[in-house]
Amino acid sequence: MGPAPDQQRYRSVIGHFATGVAVITGRGPDGPVGMTANALCSLSLDPPLVLVCFDNASRTFPIVRRAGRFAINLLSHDQDELSGVFASKMGELEKFSHIPHQLVEGVPIIDGALAWLTCDLNALYPGGDHTIGVGAVIEMGEHSKREPLVWYRGRYTRLARGGTGGELAPPGADLV
Numbered sequence: 001m002g003p004a005p006d007q008q009r010y011r012s013v014i015g016h017f018a019t020g021v022a023v024i025t026g027r028g029p030d031g032p033v034g035m036t037a038n039a040l041c042s043l044s045l046d047p048p049l050v051l052v053c054f055d056n057a058s059r060t061f062p063i064v065r066r067a068g069r070f071a072i073n074l075l076s077h078d079q080d081e082l083s084g085v086f087a088s089k090m091g092e093l094e095k096f097s098h099i100p101h102q103l104v105e106g107v108p109i110i111d112g113a114l115a116w117l118t119c120d121l122n123a124l125y126p127g128g129d130h131t132i133g134v135g136a137v138i139e140m141g142e143h144s145k146r147e148p149l150v151w152y153r154g155r156y157t158r159l160a161r162g163g164t165g166g167e168l169a170p171p172g173a174d175l176v
């Protein structure tokens with residue numbers, strides 16, 4: 001076997017895959033918890049399943065695992081500061097102290113999110129220093145007029161607008 005690939009270089013190369021930004025939330029015995037995540041994707045339509053990767057060192061993961069339920073809050077472009085809070089290691093319960101939210105199916109949905117899903121944790125698979133969680137979708141909602149927060153090459157950004165700074169094209173507009 002050759003030497004292990006360089007982690008910094010891997011982070012830099014894989015960082016060219018632009019993603020949205022989500023906060024995975026759960027509810028523990030002491031209150032709501034959450035962590036910022038971008039390692040997630042749709043897994044199946046029938047039945048609707050999503051895949052989320054949890055850092056084994058995250059404090060949110062054991063709470064989600066115990067409760068067997070979590071929410072995915074897809075963030076709007078103006079929620080970068082909020083994303084920073086949930087990416088931090090401030091007190092777990094402190095994170096939610098100034099974040100307006102509502103409980104849906106027992107898990108926190110953050111006000112102002114672009115879209116959200118509540119999920120039952122269906123299965124867990126090992127994945128290096130992360131654990132792959134499969135969630136079965138229970139409920140969902142969307143506010144499609146908002147724009148997404150985007151993560152690209154280690155920074156927050158937003159969808160590029162046309163050169164004139166016009167409105168975003170409606171979905172499917174490029175297909176006609």
Ligand SMILES: Cc1cc2nc3c(=O)[nH]c(=O)nc-3n(C[C@H](O)[C@H](O)[C@H](O)COP(=O)(O)O)c2cc1C
Pocket residue numbers: 021034035036037038039040053054055056057058059060061086087088089092151
């Ligand atoms: C843009 C971004 C994406 C992230 N994606 C993930 C992810 O997919 N999975 C994960 O476990 N941590 C991810 N993190 C790191 C966690 O948010 C971070 O470790 C956080 O402190 C975990 O909080 P907790 O310990 O309170 O659960 C990401 C951080 C950022 C800024």
